[in-house]
Amino acid sequence: METFPWDEATATGIGSHPGEDHAEALRLVLGELPGLPYLPELPARGVGADMIGRAAALLVELPVEVQPSGWRFTDRPGRDAKRARDHLRRDLDGLEEAAQGYEGPFKIQVCGPWTLAGAVELRHGDRTLADAGAVRDLAESFAEGLAAHVAQVRRRVPGITELVVQLDEPGLPGVLAGTVPTASGFGRLRAVEAPVATERLRSVLAALPEGSFPIVHCCAPEVPFGVLRGAGARGVSLDAALLRRRDEDGIGEAVEAGTAFFLGVVPGRDAPPADVGVVARPAVELWRRMGFAPAALARQVVLTPSCGLAGASPGYARAALARCREAARVLREDPGD
Template sequence: MTSGRSDAGPSAPAPSATTTGVWIPEALDLGPGQASRQAASAGFGLLSDGLPPVPLIARPSGDRWGADAIGRAVGLLRDLHVDRVSYGWRLTSTAGRDERLEASGLGEALDAVAEYGEGFAGPVQISLPGPWTLVTALSLSSGVRVLGDPGARRDVIQSYAFGIADLAERLRRLGLSSVVRFAEMRLDPVLTGTWPTVSGFASLPAIGEAQVYAALTSTLRHLPPVILSLPDLAPLNVRGKTIPAAEVVRSTGAAAVSVPLASLRAAGWEQLATLSEAGVGTWLRLPAEAGSRPEEVRRWLEGIAEPWHRVGMGAASLSRFGVLTGEELSLSHPPLLDPAASPARADQPAMRLAAGLRRALEEA
């Protein structure tokens, strides 16, 4: 596998500003690649001092389809093939129409990044579902969940790691380094045995934490620096024992962690401080609706600084926070947009807010 980093261990991505990369076009009748070109132009223009994202295009049509993040992920699987059925994505023996469409969409995104990122000196950011989130979203050709088949989930995780390394290499050939953001939103049900079968009438057995962590560590070892995005920093309760969130993050080997600002309570801020002091990069994700008010930098700065100081952290350490804005990846099937999502809320204003808040954190 082509490795995005050395074996010396993970290096946390420098604190910066970025968005999830989800782009909602203002018009539906754009020509091939035009939405990706709009997204890349804005990303490299507004986040030239940050982490411009590789765009993931949503479709704001009458059925409110979002950006299919699982589709982006399965399009990266090396030597495994997929198609889409009524209940989601499944593994198949040969490439089908849906797989080819995903490859085409990624190609358009990379073409746009190559055009607008020419001469860009910093890394770009790729937002993808985490390996275990991807496993929960896939089925075998029989309809059985991949999560319940040890051999299949191992094959998927390995194929995914190879595919992401291939993507990082494609970006490197364009003259761009990369940072990967894994939206790993389903560790809790995987570890606690609460992820449902396809029918929804039963749950799949829990996967042991040692196996879950080992798979993540093995994946991350061969990739560029990874930001592990979690839904919160609540402790996990597994087989009668409580595992603090900081221990979970450190066990995966992630170089950095991202968490929604709105999810943090006092205990979450303490866990974030523990991770920061341990050298793990810390990123805060603002609510998607924050992008509609890019001028409210002071409000968000105060919302971060006050609880951070309450857990005993100094003002200087605020400069270590990265900032993430934008619509979160659509991980369900079908991948529907939030009803309130709109181009005005999700795109350029969110980028401006991320850049402005990041500068404010440095100055604080």
């Protein structure tokens, strides 16, 4: 039987938060999600705190800078790359202080290699995704930088029992379908074959230090379950509202193989509050419909917002995390009725 780092009836967040006060965001996460807290991201702080810049700052010997069109590889790191590293360092300083005495599982998240390759441009202006050799170099550099980042998080918070490492890959379905636009916007980049996508993702996940639990978040339709499982992801994070019946074969195979599911069940933007039973319903109904053992629901499924909370109000962000935590208890209390 697959074992998971978290206890039954656990909730967590996706990653991003509103506002610019990282210390307050950390207090919120540690207070509302004691079962699986995470390192929040605050993109409202500007360039370098965004998802792409934060991941690009982890690249080893592949310097980047910001051009009018976005992040681009360059000969030497630009001012914005330094700003991204400074944001991350301050966030880790804050985590070390706020998490003193914490013991248990913890989650971090970072943009994955395929989404990063579809966003960062080469020196001549095309997207990295257009050059297979450049994608390989990016994946190798990113794997090295991410492994170092994971090791640093564990040093900062020695009470972490297991580190859930979430790669954000909202762009992966487009990479596989060939719908990613060229840098000019007038064309589409050639689709990447599934075995190639699997191999590049596997090279990143395989480089994670021992004690890491890798998951992949994809808040887009057509989640490629086979690619993610083949790459070594032990969990898949997705928006429950985007699931379709045609996804259920992939979900069933993944659940039977022991894959964890992080199901987004609360909107990522301000919305009227829903009853905890309504919030938990997508997970409960999916489990029943597919005939999975009810006792496994609260162990194998973690409830989350549907995506990041950067576009929400601070009050709603707090309420959304609290509602996920409360709804997770429903999975344990009455999963089979």
